[in-house]
Amino acid sequence: MKIGIITQARATSTRLPAKILLTAGKRTFLEHHLDRLARTGLPVIVATTTNADDEPIVGLAGEAGVPVFRGSELDVLSRFAGAAREHELDAVVRVTSDCPLIDAEVVAAGVDRYRAENDENLYVSNCLERTYPRGMDYEVFSVPQLLRAEARATLQADREHVTSYLHQNRGGDVRLLNLPWQGGGSQYRLTLDTEDDRLLLTTLIEDYAATTLNCADLVEIMAAHPELAALNAHIEQKKLGE
Template sequence: MPNEVVIITQARMTSTRLPGKILMRAGERTLLETHLDRLADVGVPVIVATTTNLSDGPVVELCAALDVPVFRGSENDVLERYQRAARAHEARHVIRVTSDCPLICPDVICAGLDVYLGLKSESIYLSNGERRTYPRGMDFEIFSRRSLDFAAEHARLPSEREHVTGCIRTSMPDIRHEHCTDEEDLSDWRITVDTVDDFKLAKLLIEDHHAAEMDYPGLKALLKAHPELMKINSHIQQKPI
């Protein structure tokens, strides 16, 4: 059955900095469960795109228990994995997120999706990362299946295959960039999980402050009220693309 919009989140156990992080527990759930629960509030189908590695068997088992669809593909050619997942679910448009963002805010994604759908074009690339005002960990990209197919056909560089949207953003001739920004620049905040200290922060936010139940304004208010929390991982440098 065709889907107008799907969310595809990439997930694997072989993170270089913090292996197995998505199945680490904060509160009563794994980070992946928290991530998927928040994505469900966007109101469109969610697909987990993982790898064919044996190490990702536990990801598949968890998703089966949660009744979340899974697509398994190449570990390194993430672009192909996305294209095949989108094709398998007959998606016209794709929201791309990553599973290292357990506290990603559905209200932020919904606002971006409303803008994207209102533009009524298959030549739009919309994100909140190119002109970053949101913290790391709130990242999403929205693009059409047409754009994804173009990238899968034309991307040649290993970096373009690994990071999915590079060819769309730089090489698609008729692509139009749209940007979601917030009125406050909080781009130096880090609410993604890539290191032990990132996990310490996420665990505190979830267990002690009930952040998994908050929308973006609530999360901002919490972190402004407790500036010491953001110091936990402020020294971490984002891995370059």
């Protein structure tokens, strides 16, 4: 079974424009993200748009040796389907590029469970229920399920958010499996969406060597330094459809 990670990336983010192209520790957040994903040992594909604004993303991915698929900005579901077809994947791990500290071992554990279940209709995730810090999220599902969603989804939110058709089980044939985390820290934001998120992530990377740490290490640091958690604790996550 060929499983690949597809990470969606674009420069026209609204709350913090070109956020993944900003730098911490002399590397862009996108480069940190791709470095972390490479540790899974799985093929990684960047799914970006055909917009000129996203040329720097294409360039950075190329420098990292990561292939790029370019598609619709708003119909991200079709972008993922196109990337999966082009790379002849059997299953997809979906992540987002605003997670520069995503833990490769967490992702790999989800993939291992998906392989072990051997069920085309299975959807595995660690975020159906929030037990991990934001920034560690992944979803694993089959390409046949992805292609069925592409063919059937009509709601704009389902086209934009890729997997809502699946995890809302709109087709009625998806088996959902959440893999929870017992290590705490679900209140923390290790994702990049605002300037305050950037400040926290930059501090973690530059002052705490966060790029060398796993999820448990990061939670331990956040718990030991409440002043870090306070930097972005007030940020509200965007809701589905926003």
